Amino acid sequence: MSALPRHGEGPAGDRAVQKSLEAAWGADLPAAEEKELLTAGRALLRADATGIGRAQWPAVFPGSGEGVAPAFATARFRIQAAIARRDGRPGQAVVHLVWAGTDRGGTFTDLRITDWHFTRTTSRKGASTWTPQPRT
Template sequence: MTTIPRSPRLLLLSTAVLTVAGVALLGVPHGQEQPAPPSTAYATTDLSSPATVPPAGKPTGGTAPSAAPTASAPSSVGSALPPHGEGVAGDPAVQRNLEAAWPADLPSKDERVLLTAGRSLLRADATGVGRAQWPEVFGDSGQAVAPAFATARFRIQAAIARRDGSPDKAVVHLVWAGMDRGGNFTDLRITDWFSTRTIKKGKATWTPQPRT
């Protein structure tokens, strides 16, 4: 199942990024084969069936978004996305673009905790590695699950953690590359992981939301 963005603001931002990416691709020499369009995978959808929105700005995929307004998206994109297939060399540009499109709004300590968890969750979800660490998200870790993506060809290109409409709600927005079971390698995929914060005995803990 493909998740279609329902926010007009996200649709406008996605259009802007597609335009910027198109300009970047114009620099490719005539006659050179163009790569396939980007694919997008969300945490709450089948990872083998990506959508087609490149990374930029505030996401709305994954679990149901908060009814409260979230961080404001900028009116323009900070930098051009690298061409598809650029490899590891293009990842810093993806990270800069993501940070420019959605400025930081969390304490640095919370952001570090959320990013560490988000990366681990994405790797576990895509490749099956480390699912036992997240039984509240993946259920019975003893159940055999065929990984959707090859571990050797999986790479997180960029990641940010931001509030999700409330100081006690957050989303980790990740951009990544991977090869699926059919042997198709695609970069600039998008996955969102949502978390809520609870305070027990004076200590705040971020808890990833299970799949619905």
């Protein structure tokens, strides 16, 4: 039997998706950093899919998405699971997200996958933060 739920199972299957992600990639970041990255990754995905909040990341979404119709309706969009992990090099991380949504044409799809990459940056005052990288 598969560890993942069947397509279309709905929110009831999200816990299995989360457990599957966690089992596939063991935690390797401090809890506070993982939480910070997850918060940013979820917000980036929501902004990318629905158009809401794009202005917060002008380097990621040039022009803030003005005049661009959102690809997914906010009412029919949900994040099924998410993890944040190191991305191979020091100061690099990736947030893996699995999500579901109904597009403008009315087609619902779940178990969609999106990755957001981040680089740790340090200010002149020594404060560090995770900065999302534009998609290439």
